[in-house]
Amino acid sequence: MGNADTKLNFRKAVVQLTSKSQPVDASDDTFWDQFWSESVTNVQDVFALVPGAEIRALREESPNNLATLVYKAVEKLVKTVDSSCRTQREQQTALNCARLLTRVLPYMLEEPEWHSFFWSSLPAAAENEQSIPLAQSLINAICDLLFCPDFTVVSTKRSGPERAEELSSLDSCEYIWAGGVGFARSPPRSAQQEAARAELLRLLLTCFSETIYKPAHAAATHHNKWIAYLTSSENRHALPLFTSLLNTVCSYDPVGLGLPYNHLLFNDTLEPLVEVALQILIVTLDHDTSNALNEDSDESLPDNLFINYLSRIHRDEDFQFLLRGVTRLLNNPLAQTYLPNSSKKVALHQELLVLFWKMCDYNKKFMYYVLKSSDVLEVLVPILYHLNDSRADQSRVGLMHIGVFILLLLSGERNFGVRLNKPYTASVPMDIPVFTGTHADLLVVVFHKVITTGHQRLQPLFDCLLTILVNGQYINVSQKK
DSSP: OHHHHHHHHHHHHHHHHHHOSSOOOTTOHHHHGGGGSTTOOSHHHHHHHSOHHHHHHHHHHOHHHHHHHHHHHHHHHHHHHHTTTOSHHHHHHHHHHHHHHHHHHHHHHTSGGGHHHHTSBOGGGTTSTTOOBHHHHHHHHHHHHTTOBTTTBOOSSOOSGGGOOOGGGOOGGGGOSSSBTTBOOOOOOOHHHHHHHHHHHHHHHHHGGGGGGSOHHHHTTOOOHHHHHHTSTTOTTHHHHHHHHHHHHHTOOSSTTOOTTHHHHSOOSHHHHHHHHHHHHHHHHTOOOTTOBOSSSSSBOOOOHHHHHHHHOOOHHHHHHHHHHHHHHHHGGGOOOSSTTOSOOOOOHHHHHHHHHHHHHHOHHHHHHHHHSTTHHHHHHHHHHHHHHHTTOGGGHHHHHHHHHHHHHHHTSHHHHHHTTSBOOOOOOOSSOOOOSBHHHHHHHHHHHHHHHSOGGGGGGHHHHHHHHHHOTTOOOOSOO
């Protein structure tokens, strides 16, 4: 009953805000604190209690109140960082602010006239020489909270609010979320901390959504200031955040110890974190500023440090970790088990293929490592599976394109053709004729199915498919099936 009452109070606050025709005073903390009190404890409630239609109405009829709501939420996040988010109450407040902003920001970013609002200075800091835009304050606060001991990471110091480290001076490189590239130690896991990271990353992803509201012709060249700031040298957490995201994705093993049906008994809090971490990675890596100019001036834009860090990975053990992590997740949905539905399946293949493409594109040493490794076939088979499975579905044409482009990139190297001659013995569930042969035979069979039974929108890819076959001059195709 108490939970219902608190939700009712939150809903009343939303109705009060949307029904007020006059601007609410920003200093009225009693009113604004209702929106991030402890009353609402999950993001689903926030989305249910703050309807999209009411946010749009607030945007059109009372823009001052909407602006104040967002400003106060960001201000509250900044204050929790300033106090190092030491108590459980502060942590709950930070999450509630993040949930509310995740709900509201898309409705502001879909309107171009609101974009400048986020890049104007904070009202309270107008007279301060070091005043920074609202967007930068928000990203700084999110990044600080993503490395907050006892909230999103396990503390390496003695616990207790009075012994908490100051977030402003904390070295986040000591708190990378998972072992792997550049960080050998694997910190202990905490379901509560993983859930908090996922919620903050969803807010970060929401901030980046400005580009999707652009027309198609403008989106490709649009300079996203949110991404640019996160991946610039101005963000002191750029390196540990990139490493944490990459290691979280590539260390994830959805099957674990392999106990049958364990995914039905235990809730996997890591999968939502891996999914949003993967999405953050591909969105940020797609924002290449190396040859771009600032829209407001002719100055070149700062380098994307995420791309820089990815391109500089060079150790074989790091390449092995990345490749094994990607292939493990790509092959997970294809695994056949004796007991039906006894192992957990994850559907991250589209994002994983984009990440793999970016890895090969930005780090040629990684691509050459993949080609000289027998694990290249662990990438080939899932790609062929998805090409065959998606060939008649027009909604998955993007997946078809990325799969074909990866094969085209790999086929330009001699080792790829040589590896294709390995006998194909797997039992991947594909609707193709049964045959005995090599991976090259599998490639030809799937390409034939795509060309003869695929939909019309795949025709531009046919030249690429034939080019892949032509590139495979070291392929030996079986004479009989």
